Amino acid sequence: MAETTIALYSHDSVGLGHARRNRAIAYALAEHLPALTGTAVRGLLIAGHPDAGRDPLPPGWDWMILPGLTRRGEGYAPRRLGTDAAALRDLRSATIDAALAALRPDLLLIDRHPFGIDGELLPVLHNQRSRGGAVVLGLREVLDAPRVAAQEWERLGGAAHVARHLDAVWIYGDEHVYDPRRTGELPRPLAERATATGYLGRGRPAARPSAAGRPPVTPAPPYVLTVLGGGSDGADLAHLAVTAELPAGHRHLLITGPQMASEEIAELQQLADERTTVVRSAPDVPELIAGAAAVACMGGYNTVAELLVTDTPALVVPRSRRRLEQPRRALALAAVGALETREIAALTAPDLTGWWHRAVTTVTPRDGIDLDGLTVVPQLAAALLEAAAPTPAEVSIHAV
Incomplete structure (x- = not known):
């Protein structure tokens, strides 16, 4: 059976929010993508915090934990490794690139930061696209105040420059609740490639199991x-x-x-x-x-x-x-x-x-909010993979 390979990247300089989003998506892709593409699916989650790797993944998926960088003032510094930030960025970049060269993923999904920390993904993106693999930027529905978001895009070379490295942008939210395309957080070159998926709400995977011999922490209600x-x-x-x-x-x-x-x-x-x-x-x-x-x-x-x-x-x-x-x-x-x-x-x-x-005497119905992003993302991935697949003529030429 043919196989589809997915790679997901999160930088994880502070907390595990980025890695947790990617993990939820990994489970959704593992569950839904085989039926949509007719292929088996395997994947690699690239993360920057050691705690991320403690969370289980679907069969055929694994973590690759990078040496960590963390926030120091306005920049980044090694979390533990005794080197400077530039050297560690280059090490992380080379490690990611080597892994993707070996696995040749059909799709690379990047959470929030299109070029990674201090541009560590730029050579990776060039090589991923040269191999014919797709690249998607996944964004939470809110980035920041529009002025701050605009400054961030400019520091990356401008929205048009970022968009040239991407095949699509997925916004993990309900566009009727909050739409960064309308607030100005997502400039037009990126907004034109963007689709709102709905919140990654329904179908989230279970967290890591409790430690052996330690029952889940559940107080007696109420x-x-x-x-x-x-x-x-x-x-x-x-x-x-x-x-x-x-x-x-x-x-x-x-x-x-x-x-x-x-x-x-x-x-x-x-x-x-x-x-x-x-x-x-x-x-x-x-x-x-x-x-x-x-x-x-x-x-x-x-x-x-x-x-x-x-x-x-x-x-x-x-x-x-x-x-x-x-x-x-x-x-x-x-x-x-x-x-x-x-x-x-x-x-x-x-x-x-x-x-x-x-x-405690009330409830809060939330039926009107789109929470089905984990069903929509596999559909978007399947459509992108189908569009990127070589035609029979291309396959024949490559074989010759």
């Missing part, structure tokens, strides 16, 4: 839930959550995220009363969201996508540092009634107490 994504910038919301008063008869589970500092977690555990459990991570967050009476969370893409497939009331308290992505997402979804949102600077423990007491 309970409220606080979830902070990666956790590197969730301490303010966490402190409000552990000091707010819980609704009568409810327990509280606070999931800090794997990147919250250990000393901050220890402090939260000391502040928590007997009805609140503080854990660093949980293997079953989507199920916990679905089972909660109410959720307080930050506004990262994956957390929101997991939330939108439920009817659990949610208060989203977005991160406002570095980017305006999370506040813009929260405001857009609040405008269609999918959630409530407050800025962390304007939120107090009594405010959160009042919200929880009110929210």
Whole structure:
């Protein structure tokens, strides 16, 4: 049986949001693409954070974890390796290029950053296209304030220059909720290649299994839930959550995220009363969201996508540092009634107490939002692969 090879790249300098999106897509491609193309499917997920490789993948798929780069001020620096950033970028670039030269993927899907960190993907893209492989840029629905997004495209050489390296752009959102083509975040040369897929909501894969001998963290209902994504910038919301008063008869589970500092977690555990459990991570967050009476969370893409497939009331308290992505997402979804949102600077423990007491008596229907991106992406991939496939005449010429 013929075989289709897919490669997915995420840079992962901060957190695991990019890798988690690509992992969800990998499962969707593994499930749906064989029936659409008539071929077996294998794949490689290229990631830059060691924690990404702990999450399972479909049969025939694997992780390739690069030496890590992380944010340092306005630039990047090695996460651990004792070298300078330029040398590590070149090492990462050569590693990616060698892997793709060996695997010859039919499709390379890049999450968010078309040229990778400091241009590390530029030679990779040239070689991928010279081999006849397709290249797609996958984008979350919100990038940043339009002015900031425009500056980022210009730093890459302009939108037209970026578009010349791509066959398509997939926007992982509902265009009726938020459309970066209309806000100006996605300039015309890229917008002309773009398709909105719907949120990557329904059909997301299960998270990593719990450690051997450790059962999933599931409090007895009814309970409220606080979830902070990666956790590197969730301490303010966490402190409000552990000091707010819980609704009568409810327990509280606070999931800090794997990147919250250990000393901050220890402090939260000391502040928590007997009805609140503080854990660093949980293997079953989507199920916990679905089972909660109410959720307080930050506004990262994956957390929101997991939330939108439920009817659990949610208060989203977005991160406002570095980017305006999370506040813009929260405001857009609040405008269609999918959630409530407050800025962390304007939120107090009594405010959160009042919200929880009110929210646990309600539900939030979200039936009007397109959450089927994980069904649409395989269809788009199949169409792109079919368009790129050589014709019988080309096959004959190549054989001669």
